[in-house]
Amino acid sequence: MNEIENKPVSTPALETPDLREQIQSLRHLVGSVLILMVMVSGTLTIFLLRQMKTASTQLDAYRAQANNVMGIYRQQQEPLMLDFAKRIQLYGQTHPDIAPLLAKWDPVFTNWGWKISAQSSATPAGAPPAGVAPRSNTPSKK
C-alpha cells in the first residue's frame, strides 16, 4: 500500500513531442493575441487622446465666451431685468388690471429663482431704473 502511495506520479505525457508542440503553439497564440490587444488598446488610447485634446480646445474657447456672456448678464442685464420685474409688480399693486399678466409671469420668476416682492422693493412704479436720472412725477391718467 505504502509503496503505491509514495510512488511518484510519472508524467510521460509532458515529455511527448506532441504536447511540447501544443505548448509552443499556445505560446505563439498568446503572443499574437497580446500583440493584437496592444494594437487595439494603442488605437483606443490615441483616439481618446485626440478626443481629450479636442474637448480641451473647445472648452478653452467656449469658456472665454461663456464667461463674457455670463459676466455681462450678471453685471448689466440681470439687475435691469430684476428692476423691471419688481416695478411691474409694484405697478400691479395700484393697477389690478395687470394682474392676469403678472399671474402669468410670477411662476416664471419663481422658476428663475427671483424673489420679487412688490412690498420689498423701494423703487416706486414709474420711477427710473438704477442709473437713469429721475423724472418729474405726473399724475396717472386712465
Next chain:
Amino acid sequence: MKNSPLMTILLALLAISALLSLYFCYTYIRKSGEIRQLEFHVSEVNRRTAGINALMNDVIEYSKHTPNRDIDRLLESFGLTNRPPAK
C-alpha cells in the same frame, strides 16, 4: 516555465496603454461635462433674456390696450415705448 521577455514587454505596454486610456477617458468626460455645464448656463441666460423680452412685449401690449401715464413712464424709463417709431 520561463517567461519570454517579449511577453513581459507586451504586457507592460498593454498595461500602460490601458492606464493612459483610462486617464484620457476620464479627462475627456470631465471636460465634456464642463462644456455642457457652460452651455447650460449660457442657454439659461439666453432663455431669461428672451423671457424678459417677452414680458416687455406683454407689458407694451398691455399699455396699448390700457393706456395710462404710469405704465408709459415705466416703459420709457427702460427705453421702451408703445408708440410706433416716427417716420
